[in-house]
Amino acid sequence: MTALAKGPLFITNTLTRRKEEFKPLRPPHVGLYVCGPTVYSDVHLGNVRSFLTFDVLYRWLRQLGYTVRYVRNITDVGHLVDDIDEGEDKIAKRARLEQLEPMEIVQKYTNGFHDVMRLFNILPPSIEPTATGHLIEQIEMVKRIIGSGYGYEANGSVYFDVPRFAEKHAYGELSGRKIDELLANTRDTEGMDEKRSPLDFAIWKKAEPQHLMKWPSPWGEGFPGWHLECSAMSTKYLGQTFDIHGGGMDLKFPHHECEIAQSVAADGHAPVRYWMHGNMLTVNGRKMAKSEGNGFTPEELLTGNHKLLEKGYSAMTVRFFMLQCHYASTLDFSNAAMQASEKGLERLMKAMALLPKLKPADADEADISALEQRCHAAMNDDLNTPVMIAELFEAVRIINSANDGKLKLTAASIELLQSLMHSMVRDVLGIRDEADASQGNDNALDALVGEFIRLRAEAKGRKDFATSDAIRDRLAAIGIVLKDTKEGTTWERA
Ligand SMILES: [Zn+2]
Numbered sequence: 001m002t003a004l005a006k007g008p009l010f011i012t013n014t015l016t017r018r019k020e021e022f023k024p025l026r027p028p029h030v031g032l033y034v035c036g037p038t039v040y041s042d043v044h045l046g047n048v049r050s051f052l053t054f055d056v057l058y059r060w061l062r063q064l065g066y067t068v069r070y071v072r073n074i075t076d077v078g079h080l081v082d083d084i085d086e087g088e089d090k091i092a093k094r095a096r097l098e099q100l101e102p103m104e105i106v107q108k109y110t111n112g113f114h115d116v117m118r119l120f121n122i123l124p125p126s127i128e129p130t131a132t133g134h135l136i137e138q139i140e141m142v143k144r145i146i147g148s149g150y151g152y153e154a155n156g157s158v159y160f161d162v163p164r165f166a167e168k169h170a171y172g173e174l175s176g177r178k179i180d181e182l183l184a185n186t187r188d189t190e191g192m193d194e195k196r197s198p199l200d201f202a203i204w205k206k207a208e209p210q211h212l213m214k215w216p217s218p219w220g221e222g223f224p225g226w227h228l229e230c231s232a233m234s235t236k237y238l239g240q241t242f243d244i245h246g247g248g249m250d251l252k253f254p255h256h257e258c259e260i261a262q263s264v265a266a267d268g269h270a271p272v273r274y275w276m277h278g279n280m281l282t283v284n285g286r287k288m289a290k291s292e293g294n295g296f297t298p299e300e301l302l303t304g305n306h307k308l309l310e311k312g313y314s315a316m317t318v319r320f321f322m323l324q325c326h327y328a329s330t331l332d333f334s335n336a337a338m339q340a341s342e343k344g345l346e347r348l349m350k351a352m353a354l355l356p357k358l359k360p361a362d363a364d365e366a367d368i369s370a371l372e373q374r375c376h377a378a379m380n381d382d383l384n385t386p387v388m389i390a391e392l393f394e395a396v397r398i399i400n401s402a403n404d405g406k407l408k409l410t411a412a413s414i415e416l417l418q419s420l421m422h423s424m425v426r427d428v429l430g431i432r433d434e435a436d437a438s439q440g441n442d443n444a445l446d447a448l449v450g451e452f453i454r455l456r457a458e459a460k461g462r463k464d465f466a467t468s469d470a471i472r473d474r475l476a477a478i479g480i481v482l483k484d485t486k487e488g489t490t491w492e493r494a
Pocket of ligand 1: 034035255
């Protein structure tokens with residue numbers, strides 16, 4: 001179907017704080033950039049929600065007939081502990097702790113990230129560039145920022161001159177921050193022997209001799225500032241100005257604000273026309289984070305092996321649960337809500353299975369094309385998936401009534417209903433059968449079960465048979481049976 005048939009799309013632009021009609025710069029092409037993960041640790045469920053938001057956007061843009069170039073980066077250098085300009089690189093720190101090469105850390109957690117994305121049926125982007133693969137572009141961008149007078153070198157590092165930039169350009173527009181308020185609230189004096197203002201941020205950092213990840217530059221050996229990679233890579237692949245930039249709410253400031261300033265300083269253009277931010281996942285009202293002890297991993301979720309989980313939930317149940325909430329609202333995770341989603345999804349899938357068996361009648365007692373229009377209208381209204389899902393439950397009611405012989409549908413209506421359900425559930429919401437899901441994820445499952453087998457062997461080694469049995473039972477609960485043979489332990493599906 002064409003974009004015209006499905007009507008215009010409206011999205012909330014965080015820059016203007018208004019719902020605006022989406023008009024791409026060069027239709028039918030759309031440029032979409034989303035900040036990817038810093039690959040120094042396992043992905044938790046809060047991260048999954050953010051990537052899921054933009055997965056649905058990507059899917060819906062394609063449904064509307066757009067050709068989307070979707071760029072989602074991998075941050076593999078430059079993201080310092082505490083997100084400030086001082087301290088250790090997150091990846092280098094992990095490398096030291098795990099006694100691995102930084103690039104082994106990067107590979108390990110990139111692989112893990114991809115496994116998780118596949119598990120939740122989150123589509124891969126068109127381009128997945130890495131920060132270390134774009135050092136030349138970043139160094140060139142630093143040079144352009146210095147050239148325009150908004151960057152200065154100090155002792156081998158290069159800083160962005162925020163107050164000077166703010167004299168001529170808007171700074172803080174995206175996040176609603178004001179320069180004087182920021183100054184009044186800054187206690188951070190780190191790097192102040194080099195910075196002209198505490199608001200300035202590093203675009204290139206000098207590397208100390210013991211620093212693991214460093215590259216030669218016109219300012220000596222160093223590494224790029226965290227905000228710089230997204231500016232350099234979005235410019236390279238999507239142009240100096242592109243359509244949509246997405247990310248989690250917590251990236252609005254300073255990360256995205258700095259991205260805007262860098263692009264304006266380097267190339268004279270605001271980089272992005274529509275900014276979109278997904279909201280947080282909370283657990284019992286508190287932000288999900290590793291430091292809170294409530295950031296469970298996908299593995300813990302599937303097995304139920306976490307103190308906050310009453311049982312395990314499938315990846316598709318989690319996906320459906322998340323999409324029952326609008327992306328811009330906070331979503332609170334609870335066992336009750338998860339169990340309601342599990343039941344809802346089951347009802348939806350059962351009704352879909354009935355569709356091919358419905359007997360056509362000679363009249364219509366439900367208006368399927370009106371239902372279709374309402375589904376499209378919900379998606380065009382700032383990706384309102386909860387409203388769209390409510391319409392799908394109206395479809396479930398129609399299907400069940402038709403199946404019970406209480407409602408008539410013509411062959412044409414049944415066919416339309418079938419294509420509607422397929423496109424909304426499979427293509428837009430990205431829900432697949434759990435059987436397909438595990439088929440497509442045998443690699444992820446293999447790794448996961450392998451980890452359990454290793455843990456069980458360890459428990460046995462300690463003669464901790466209670467733990468060993470608990471692991472076997474947990475696997476049995478998700479339909480995985482362990483086989484102990486002379487060669488070792490293997491697994492198969494029950
Ligand atoms: Zn970014």
